[in-house]
Structure formats: C-alpha cells, structure tokens
Amino acid sequence: xxxxxxxxxxxxxxxxxxxxxxxxxxxxxxxxFILDYNTDKGWYDPRIVPYGPLSLDPSTMVxxxxxxxxxxxxxxxxxxxxxxxxxxxxxxxxxxxxNQRMSIPPIDEALAVEAVKTLVSVDRDWIPTxxxxxxxxxxxxxATDPYLGVRAxxxxxxxxxxxxxxxxxxxxxxxxxxxxxxxxxxxxxxxxGFAKTPANYAASLKAQEVAHDKGYVQVxxxxxxxxxxxxxxxxxxxxxxxxxxxxTPSLDGSILPGITRDSCIRxxxxxxxxxxxxxxAVQELYDAHAAGKLVEAFGTGTAAVISPIGELNWSGNVITxxxxxxxxLSAKLYETITGIQSGALKDELNWISEID
Ligand SMILES: *Cc1c(COP(=O)(O)O)cnc(C)c1O
Numbered sequence: 001x002x003x004x005x006x007x008x009x010x011x012x013x014x015x016x017x018x019x020x021x022x023x024x025x026x027x028x029x030x031x032x033f034i035l036d037y038n039t040d041k042g043w044y045d046p047r048i049v050p051y052g053p054l055s056l057d058p059s060t061m062v063x064x065x066x067x068x069x070x071x072x073x074x075x076x077x078x079x080x081x082x083x084x085x086x087x088x089x090x091x092x093x094x095x096x097x098x099n100q101r102m103s104i105p106p107i108d109e110a111l112a113v114e115a116v117k118t119l120v121s122v123d124r125d126w127i128p129t130x131x132x133x134x135x136x137x138x139x140x141x142x143a144t145d146p147y148l149g150v151r152a153x154x155x156x157x158x159x160x161x162x163x164x165x166x167x168x169x170x171x172x173x174x175x176x177x178x179x180x181x182x183x184x185x186x187x188x189x190x191x192x193g194f195a196k197t198p199a200n201y202a203a204s205l206k207a208q209e210v211a212h213d214k215g216y217v218q219v220x221x222x223x224x225x226x227x228x229x230x231x232x233x234x235x236x237x238x239x240x241x242x243x244x245x246x247x248t249p250s251l252d253g254s255i256l257p258g259i260t261r262d263s264c265i266r267x268x269x270x271x272x273x274x275x276x277x278x279x280x281a282v283q284e285l286y287d288a289h290a291a292g293k294l295v296e297a298f299g300t301g302t303a304a305v306i307s308p309i310g311e312l313n314w315s316g317n318v319i320t321x322x323x324x325x326x327x328x329l330s331a332k333l334y335e336t337i338t339g340i341q342s343g344a345l346k347d348e349l350n351w352i353s354e355i356d
Contacts, residue, residue: 003046003111005033005118010050019128022166024303025136029123033115033160037105043158046111048119051161057146061153066199067143069098072302073259074134074165075120075355077127078343083120083355086341088113090259095139097257098195103152104141112139112158117355119160124355132167132338136303168304173326173334175310176299178233179216180282181207182315185224186231186254193231193254200256201235208234216313218299222282224254230280236299236307237261240280241329242288243295250277260300264333266349273329282314289319296327306334 010030017027028051035046062068071091076084092109099106116137120127127135139160143153184207187193192200204219211219218234230249232238237258239248246268251257268275288294297309310324321327326334339345340352 003044003108005115006045006047007118007122008047008049009122012050016126017164019130019133019164020166022128022133022164024165024168025163027164029126029135029162029164031119031122032162033119033158035107035111035115035158037156037158039154042105043107043111046115048115048122054157056144059146059148060143061145061147062142064148065143065150066197066202067102067104067153068141068198069095069102069104069196070138070140070198071095071196073116073137073139074302074341075127075137075162076134076341076343077129080343082343083124083127084341084343085116085120085353085355087259087263087351088116088353090262091139094196094257094259095141098197099141101192101195102197104143104156107141107158113353115139115160117353119162121355123162126162126164128164128166130167132169134165134341136163136165137161138163173306173308173331175308175322175324175326176217177215177311178218178220178309178313179211179214180312180314181211181219181221182227183207183210184219185227186221188224189253191224191254194251194256196256204235214313220282220312228281228283230282230285231255233299233307233309236301236304238297238299238309239264240285240288240297241295241327242285243293244274246273246275246329247280248275248277249280252279258300258302260302260305260337263337263349263351264300264306267333267336268329270349285312286314286317286319289321294319294321296329297321298327298330298333300333305337306330 092112145153223229299307
C-alpha cells in the first residue's frame with residue numbers, strides 16, 4: 001500500500017436519524033470513499049468526499065451488463081469507546097476473488113482495509129450505540145466505461161458507503177420459516193455463485209417473492225443440477241445439527257464463502273464440536289428429522305449473524321425444527337460472535353481490528 005487517502009470534509013453535515021428507528025440500509029453517513037481505475041494508471045486517487053449522487057453516462061457498462069461486485073461488513077462501538085471491525089481483511093480478500101470471476105482488476109487489499117478504517121473514523125459519530133446496532137459498511141465496484149459493446153470495462157469505480165443500522169432482532173431472536181425452492185435455482189458450478197456479485201441477487205428475487213406470498217421468510221436453495229443437495233438459505237450460508245455432527249454444505253463453486261460461516265466453523269472446532277463441510281441431500285435432512293436426529297438448523301451472515309430456522313417446507317412436506325425455538329448451539333454461536341464484535345467477550349481468535 002503506497003497511496004495516501006485524500007480527505008475532503010463536508011461543509012453541511014446531515015441531521016442524524018433517530019437511533020431507535022434505524023431499520024436497515026435507509027440512512028447514509030456524511031462521507032464516502034472513491035477509488036478510480038483505468039488501464040493506464042491502475043487504481044488511482046483514493047479519496048473521501050461528501051456523500052452524494054454520482055453522475056454517470058446512460059451508456060455506463062454496469063447498467064447494461066452488470067459487471068460489478070460488492071461486500072458487506074459492520075463497525076461496532078465497544079464499551080471502552082473503541083471502534084471494532086470484524087475480520088475486515090477477509091472481506092477485501094473476497095473482493096479479489098469476486099473481481100477475478102467478474103473480470104475486474106484486483107484491488108490492493110491493504111489499501112481497501114485502510115479506506116474502511118479511515119472512512120469509519122471520519123464518520124465515527126454515525127456509529128449507533130444502542131444494543132444490537134452497528135454501522136453497516138458497503139464496499140462495491142462498478143464498471144464505468146460509457147460503451148455498449150460486450151467486453152470487460154477499462155474503467156471502474158471502487159466505492160465505500162456507510163449506513164447506520166438498527167438491531168436485526170429488536171424483540172429477540174425468532175426462528176424463521178423457510179421454503180425449500182424446487183423451481184428456481186440461484187447458481188450452478190462454473191457460474192458466479194461463489195462471487196459476491198449483484199446478478200446473483202437479481203436472479204434470486206423471483207423465488208423470494210413467491211415464498212413470501214406463501215408466508216415464508218426465505219428460500220432454501222438446492223443445487224442447480226440435480227436439485228437434491230442443500231446450498232444456501234436466502235443470502236445466508238446454512239448449518240444443520242444432525243445427531244452430534246454439525247453439517248454445512250462444502251464450498252464447491254456455487255456457494256458464497258461467508259465470513260460468518262467460516263467464523264462458526266472455527267468456533268465449533270475450537271469448542272471441540274464435530275463440524276463437517278460436505279454434500280447434504282435434502283432427503284438426508286428429512287430422514288434425519290424422521291429419525292428424531294435433526295436437532296437444529298440456522299443460517300449465517302453478517303446482517304443477522306445467526307438466523308435460526310424453525311420450519312422447513314419441501315414441496316408441501318412441512319417439518320418443525322427444534323420445536324420452532326432457537327437451539328442451544330445457535331444461541332451460543334450468536335452470543336459468542338456478537339459478544340466478540342461488541343467487545344463484551346474476549347477476542348480469543350484474533351478477529352477484531354480496532355480503529356482508534
Ligand atoms: C454475503 C453472502 C453470504 C454471507 O456472507 P458473510 O460474509 O457471512 O456476510 C452468504 N450467501 C450469500 C449469497 C451472500 O451474498
């Protein structure tokens with residue numbers, strides 16, 4: 001990293017939203033980070049400027065062919081007044097994995113972590129302090145050539161914006177009802193499932209709408225080839241406790257390698273619990289349930305951290321998991337990860353990066 005980040009502060013700071021009514025992704029802080037790319041200069045001119053709209057030509061490539069990637073992480077204010085980031089280097093490493101798949105040139109991961117830290121520090125007053133709240137950080141890259149030919153762009157913008165967010169579970173964790181999706185698929189091996197790219201989200205909306213209409217919160221995706229194996233739930237990774245083994249689908253190219261997923265696997269191993277990353281057929285899950293061996297099910301992701309699953313519907317075949325309550329392991333993982341993030345628990349696995 002050999003570039004300095006220039007800072008231009010706003011002269012008209014915004015009125016901050018009510019910290020008790022933040023919701024998610026509705027409010028944006030006073031500043032944003034921008035880094036440009038062209039083929040001559042590479043990535044150049046890292047800067048923090050007042051938050052505001054972009055002016056882009058209607059022919060800008062990202063609007064037409066979707067060459068883009070994004071990330072999501074959070075900053076937390078700890079009790080001792082420090083600002084904590086949770087494994088930010090993992091997000092920046094994942095940007096480069098996503099970039100490679102989407103033909104976007106690699107970024108300097110150290111500069112990107114520094115950009116997050118500097119931006120969060122500039123907008124530190126935007127980090128909410130109510131229990132469970134955080135400052136959501138959204139880095140993203142878009143292709144910016146004004147050109148309609150189909151090829152990779154020669155210019156890009158890497159940006160970071162910040163959004164103060166409310167508690168994901170304002171009234172306590174509630175297990176969700178999940179529809180196992182048997183018509184639409186999210187990704188296939190060889191496609192873009194492992195990349196954090198907007199196209200995967202666009203392609204998932206339809207199934208989500210259908211599930212919502214039937215009273216389900218999210219869909220559980222099956223593999224796109226055989227429609228047999230469990231992949232993810234909504235935009236979260238998924239875990240099942242079957243007997244005394246915790247199972248999560250292996251990363252075979254169609255699944256997004258979640259940082260919360262990785263953190264759960266590490267914690268479970270740290271606690272001496274058996275974790276397997278392997279193929280898991282939905283039939284095996286239903287058989288385990290019939291045999292009384294399906295103990296818990298939960299999704300993992302930065303937004304919710306842990307989202308317990310209370311009910312599954314597979315083509316009309318409905319099963320209840322953990323009596324529709326939060327399981328013991330789900331609760332322990334949730335308490336541990338959020339405790340480390342907020343600074344309430346010791347960071348034994350060295351996951352916190354402090355900003356002072
Ligand atoms: C971001 C994302 C996840 C979760 O990843 P985390 O790093 O844990 O937030 C899981 N699945 C999909 C499809 C995602 O986009």
